[in-house]
Amino acid sequence: MALTGLQIFKLLPNTNCKKCGYPTCLAFAMKLAAGKESLDKCPDASEEARAALGAASAPPIRGVTIGSGDRAVTVGEETVFFRHEKTFVRKPGLFRVLDPAKVADPEATVARWAAIRIERAGETFRVDGVAIREIPSAAAQCLACADATMKHGLPAIVLAETPDGAGKLVEKLKSHRPLLVPPAGADPGPYASIAARHGIPLVVSAPDLSALASSAAEIVKSGVADVLLEPPAADLPALHRDLTLIRRGALDRVHPGLGHPVFLRVGQGEIEKAVLGITKFASVLVIEDDASETWLPLWTLRQNIYTDPQKPLQMDPGIYAIGEPGPKSPMLVTTNFSLTYFIVSTEIEATGVPSHLVVVDAEGMSVLTAWSAGKFSGDRVGKALRELGATDRVAHHTVIIPGYVSVISGELEDALGHGWRVLTGPQEASDIAPFFRDVWSGYP
Amino acid sequence: MSLNLKPKKWAGAIRQVTLGARTRRPLVVAGGRGLPMHTFEAEFPHRPALALEITDVDPPRWPDAVRQPWDGVVGRPGEAAARAVRDFGADLLMLHLVGTHPDRGNRTADEAVADVRGVLKAVDVPLIVKGPGTGQKQNEVLSRVAEQCAGEGLVLHSACQEDFRTLAAVTVAYGHVLVAESPIDINIAKQVNILLSESNVDLNRVLIDPLTGGLGYGLEYTYSVMERVRLAALGGDTMLNCPVICLVGEEAWKAKEAKVPADKEPLWGDQRARGLHWEIATATPLLLAGADILVLRHPDALAHVRRTIDVWFPQTAGG
Ligand code: B12
Ligand code: SF4
Numbered sequence: 001m002a003l004t005g006l007q008i009f010k011l012l013p014n015t016n017c018k019k020c021g022y023p024t025c026l027a028f029a030m031k032l033a034a035g036k037e038s039l040d041k042c043p044d045a046s047e048e049a050r051a052a053l054g055a056a057s058a059p060p061i062r063g064v065t066i067g068s069g070d071r072a073v074t075v076g077e078e079t080v081f082f083r084h085e086k087t088f089v090r091k092p093g094l095f096r097v098l099d100p101a102k103v104a105d106p107e108a109t110v111a112r113w114a115a116i117r118i119e120r121a122g123e124t125f126r127v128d129g130v131a132i133r134e135i136p137s138a139a140a141q142c143l144a145c146a147d148a149t150m151k152h153g154l155p156a157i158v159l160a161e162t163p164d165g166a167g168k169l170v171e172k173l174k175s176h177r178p179l180l181v182p183p184a185g186a187d188p189g190p191y192a193s194i195a196a197r198h199g200i201p202l203v204v205s206a207p208d209l210s211a212l213a214s215s216a217a218e219i220v221k222s223g224v225a226d227v228l229l230e231p232p233a234a235d236l237p238a239l240h241r242d243l244t245l246i247r248r249g250a251l252d253r254v255h256p257g258l259g260h261p262v263f264l265r266v267g268q269g270e271i272e273k274a275v276l277g278i279t280k281f282a283s284v285l286v287i288e289d290d291a292s293e294t295w296l297p298l299w300t301l302r303q304n305i306y307t308d309p310q311k312p313l314q315m316d317p318g319i320y321a322i323g324e325p326g327p328k329s330p331m332l333v334t335t336n337f338s339l340t341y342f343i344v345s346t347e348i349e350a351t352g353v354p355s356h357l358v359v360v361d362a363e364g365m366s367v368l369t370a371w372s373a374g375k376f377s378g379d380r381v382g383k384a385l386r387e388l389g390a391t392d393r394v395a396h397h398t399v400i401i402p403g404y405v406s407v408i409s410g411e412l413e414d415a416l417g418h419g420w421r422v423l424t425g426p427q428e429a430s431d432i433a434p435f436f437r438d439v440w441s442g443y444p
Numbered sequence: 445m446s447l448n449l450k451p452k453k454w455a456g457a458i459r460q461v462t463l464g465a466r467t468r469r470p471l472v473v474a475g476g477r478g479l480p481m482h483t484f485e486a487e488f489p490h491r492p493a494l495a496l497e498i499t500d501v502d503p504p505r506w507p508d509a510v511r512q513p514w515d516g517v518v519g520r521p522g523e524a525a526a527r528a529v530r531d532f533g534a535d536l537l538m539l540h541l542v543g544t545h546p547d548r549g550n551r552t553a554d555e556a557v558a559d560v561r562g563v564l565k566a567v568d569v570p571l572i573v574k575g576p577g578t579g580q581k582q583n584e585v586l587s588r589v590a591e592q593c594a595g596e597g598l599v600l601h602s603a604c605q606e607d608f609r610t611l612a613a614v615t616v617a618y619g620h621v622l623v624a625e626s627p628i629d630i631n632i633a634k635q636v637n638i639l640l641s642e643s644n645v646d647l648n649r650v651l652i653d654p655l656t657g658g659l660g661y662g663l664e665y666t667y668s669v670m671e672r673v674r675l676a677a678l679g680g681d682t683m684l685n686c687p688v689i690c691l692v693g694e695e696a697w698k699a700k701e702a703k704v705p706a707d708k709e710p711l712w713g714d715q716r717a718r719g720l721h722w723e724i725a726t727a728t729p730l731l732l733a734g735a736d737i738l739v740l741r742h743p744d745a746l747a748h749v750r751r752t753i754d755v756w757f758p759q760t761a762g763g
Contacts, residue, residue, distance in 0.1 A: 082675075084668040118711055120660070210447040237756045240732075241484040245449050255447055271721055272752050275728040279667075292713030296701060297659060297725040304664040305729070339661070343700070366662075430700070 003053065005033040011049035012042065019043055061250050061259050064201050064226040066093065066129065066179045066284070067155025073128050075228075075283035076261040081247055087308040090261075092278055093128040094298060095157050095286045098149070100133065100141035107148040114152035118296070122313045122338035125299040129155035131181075131286035134165045146172045157181060157286060163190035174198045179284065181263065184230060192219050201226035203263045208232055209245055213257030220256075228263040228284060236276060239264075247281045271297075278302050313338035314364035319390050320345065323354030327395040330355045330440055332425065332432075333381060334402060335362035335370045347429040353436050356393055360384035367402045378411025385416065398443065403427035451485030454478060454678035458685050458736070459648050460489065463536060463621055464570030465597030471536055471570050473736045474687035480674055480734040483756060491757035492731055494746050495572060495739040496534040497693050498524040500551065500559045501543030506741075507703045509716040510693075513743045519543075522562035529567045532743035533750065538572035538601070538691075539563055544585045545576035553588035560589050564596065572599040572623075572689075572739070583610040590614035597621060599689075602653055605636050612643040623689060625653040628665045630672050630684070637683045647682070651689045651737065658695030659726040666690070670733035690730045693741025696723035724748050 009029035020041040022028040031037035032053070039045055039053050063077040073093035080086045096113055103109050110130060118125040130149040134142055146169050149156045156178040160166030170180055181203040182191040188204060195202035202224050206212035209232065216227050231242035249258040261283030266274045268288045277285050278301050287294075307313055315336045322345060323329075334344050336359045348355050360381055362370035370376035385391055385399065398421045401409060409422040416422070423443070426435045460475035473493050478486020502519035513532075517523040521539055528534045541556050543549035563571055573589055575582035586600050587610055595618065602623035603611040615622040624640055626632035633652055641647055654673060657666045670688060677685035696702060702719035704712065712718060723745035727738050731749070740746045 082668070082671050083664070084672055116711060209449070213447050235755050236752055237481070237483055240481060244482065244484075249447070249449060254449065258447075271724060272728055272748065275725050276732070279729045279732055291717070292711055293715075293718035293721055294713070296712050296718060297721040300660040300701070301663070301725050301729065304660065305667070307664055309664070309668055 003033060005030040008032050008049075008053065011046070011052055013044045013046075015044070017044070059259075060253060061247075061261060062226065063090070064228060064261055064283075066157065066177060066201060068176050069153060071129070071153050071155055072177070073155050073284075078247070078281070079251070081251060083305065084309050087310065088306050090283065091302055091306045092282055093155070093284045094295070094302070095129045095131040095155075095284065096127050096290050097131045097133060097159070097286055097288045098145050100135050100138045100145050103145070106141070106145040107151070110145075110148040110152050110154065113290070114154055118299070119342070120300065120303065121342040122315070123303050125296075125303075127154070127295075129157060131157035131159050132169065133159045134161045134169055136162050136165045139165060139168065142169055143172060149173075150176055155179075157284070159286065160186075160191065163194065166191065167194050170194055170198055170200065174200065177201070179203065179228065179263075181230075181286075188215065188219060192222055192224055196223040199225075201228060203228045203230050204260075205230040206232060209242060213249070213255040215257070216260055217255070217257035227260050229258070229260050230263045230265075236273060239273065240276060240280060243277070243280045243282060274298050275301060279305055312364035315341045315359050317359050317361040317384065317388065319388055319393065320357045320359060321354075322348050322357055323352075325354040325356045327393065329353070329394070330400060330436065331358060331390065331394045331398070332356070332400040333358045333360060333385065333390075335360065335365060335367055335376060337362065337364050337366050337370070340366050344429045344432075347432045351433045351436050353440075356390065358385060358388060358390045358399075360388070367404050371405050371408070376405060376408070378408040378413075379415050381408065382412050382415025391416065391420075396443070397421060398423055400425045400440075452478065452482075454486070456678045456680040456682070456685055458674075458677055458687060461621060461648060461651060461687050463493075463572075463597060463599055465619060466595040467564060467568065468570050468597055469568045470597065476736075477678075479678065481732055481756065488757065490736075491753055492735060493535040493737045494749060494753070495536045495538050495737060496528040496532060496743065496746060497538045497540055497691075497739055497741050498528060498563070499540045499542050500556065501549055503540075503542050504548075505698075507697060507719065509702070509719045510697050510742050521559045522566040525563040525566045528743070529569055532746060534569065534746065536570040536572065536737075537563065537567065538574055538599075538739045540574040540694075541576060541585060544581060546581055548576070550581075553585045556585045557589055557592045560593055560598075564593065570597060570599065572601055574601040574691075578602075578604055578607050583607070586611060587614045590618045590620055594618040599623060599651065601625075601689075603636065603640065605632055605639065608636065608639055609643060612640055612645045615649065616644055616646075621649045621651065623651045623653045624686070625655060628655045628657065628662070628669050630669055630676065633669075633673060634676075634681070634683045637686065641683070647686055650686045652684070652686045653689050653691065656690045656692060656695045656726070656730070658692075658699050659722055660699055660701060661695065663726060663729065667729055667733045670730065670735070674734040687736035688734050689737040689739065690727075690735045691739045692727045692730065693723060693739060693745070696726040696745075697741055720744055720748075728752065 012025040016024045020028045061076045065074045075090045113127045132145045158169045179201045184205045204216045206215045233239035233242045263284045264277045264282040266287045362375040400423045403426045406424040457477045458474040464470045475489040543551040575586045599621045602625040604625045624636040702722045
């Protein structure tokens, strides 16, 4: 729980020796409480004071890692309720449920999931891991699922039915740090001892939030360091309440049992639940639905919500080659907003025409936003083209600009100087193909 | 240690705005006294309202997946309106006068009035009338509609910082409601409302359109600006506590992801369901960020969001 200035003051030597640079211990304590100073500056602080302050400055939500190696998923460590206050930092892990009873060939299924890569605006969307449903009557098949998951290097979650069966799966997966999920409402005891024995994370559930907080705190005391909380909610509004109160309680440090990431099960056809979870603080979602048309919007939503509001996803300014362009290939210019670059480059690629795509620094803004903010004026673009050396790349001395900023063409021509032509392209990137065909082909 | 989680109390509340009058069945929106959808700790006298979008002419850019449920009535506002209310259960409608745009048919203000009358005759729910976009033509079209349909409590979409006087005047003169639009900017949102109230518009007759970025196309900006607007409103800022309207359908179906067929992008899945999910996944976060009215395009998206609202507000009036 955060300490007040007075609480901290009581832990200090109270000698007012000024070695910390403050006239009194109290003044120093106030700065510590505000998070503006570090206790290291007081050479005489006791061990006790260090321990107390250390606990108080620990992140309000503990980080938990599932899996190992470069595909490991770390969640938690959030520090705000609203993303505009700072940013959300740890993207929720989206796991697919692998049901041994429904999947004939787990190896083929996991291989297919592991191969998915969708590039979007600077991020690669992938299935973050596999949640294996433990089915007591299909033990061999369950183990085959675990093998397939490990083979493809994906983090695993064990959705337990029985301590016995889950224990065997965990035994197999243990070097890969699986997350163990007891059946909701089950006695946590046997599962907690499996998790403690292998040092793996565990999901805690309870009939209400109060019980959830105390149960989580107890399980941590019993030796499981990493836990996730499963909200007790039965429907969407209750889930929203639980997610809200857990995050709020964790940030206000009202109870140590709330300072953990949240785990959520999403059934078939429950896209709203997944949307709610991703938008509002859930950290690990296990999703039954494996349809691409469900996952694409969820990945995209996660990308949106977890983008740092202070700095939009940006590309490095530069000249990007699409295909193998030469001096006769078209040269197009756009902004360094990742989304803009992603859309435009995809469309140019689809035309099959090798091109130079020049990305100029517009502080990560879209074309019209940048133009409105004065970051994509003719002068600025002209200067950037010269500085990047783009003007030396093409013999035809022609540059194609986005249709939405046709107004800059005169200024840009002036900025580039004699012999340069500015050609206004289409407004929508999807019209670049017909533009190449109908306009560019007759040009250079 | 037992849990003591106190409900959050706020100084401010969102204004309640009545949409529709005279021949309209009035619909009151907003009035919430807490963070959006926080029904577990604050009072919400009205549930969020769901509108469907219809158009005066055949809108060239609607993908097939979203045209299909409107088959036979696309660009026939009266018939589309009847279907939207009777079959699809819309709480209110938005008639988008696309065809009045100088580049999209340049239909006249009188033709627009006839279209609006056709809708008013077909249904008795409140009506949002959206012009062709800021400028002289929009002012001409919307003022004629406002004058000819005086007293109907229409929702005029929209006025902005640079151009608000004409619509402010007809809103006051003919008893309508005005949407104040701002480009995802809390300061401009506030500024437009200040300008409107200085022009004698009662802010109890104003809605804020913060400008919607669709999923994958700026949703996060809209989301955060809406959260900030709502926080300011609940903190007591009476220039920002108007209900919020989001034009979801238009933005969601603009996305490439809603338009590309499955055979072109095999990893993207079924096109129809994908588009629908795009609309749902744009609408739901915006509800959580404070939307009081969502304007949707696909009736199945409306049905989904409706289900969410039904469990969330089982007893609440409206809808
Ligand atoms: C999200 C957004 C923002 C975000 C910024 C997002 C970002 N990183 O850029 C925020 C909230 C910060 C913002 C701020 C502002 N915004 Co803004 N914003 C938008 C919004 C909703 C979406 C922009 C977007 O992401 N588009 C998607 C990208 C991919 O589009 P794009 O870059 O244009 O690329 C497309 C095409 O241009 C083309 N293309 C791109 N490059 C190339 C290259 C070639 C060669 C070709 C052929 C084609 C091509 O392909 C792409 C797809 O087709 C739009 C409205 C809208 N729905 O479009 C307003 C909009 C762009 N914003 C606008 C304004 C006015 C502003 C502000 C000035 C408002 C203000 N006073 O605060 C500020 C300016 C910023 C500043 N001073 O800091 C106006 C611009 C008006 C105008 N016509 O000039 C718009 C159109 C909204 C409006 N209708 O009023 N904005
Ligand atoms: S250095 Fe430590 S003991 Fe000395 S004044 Fe500062 S806080 Fe007090």
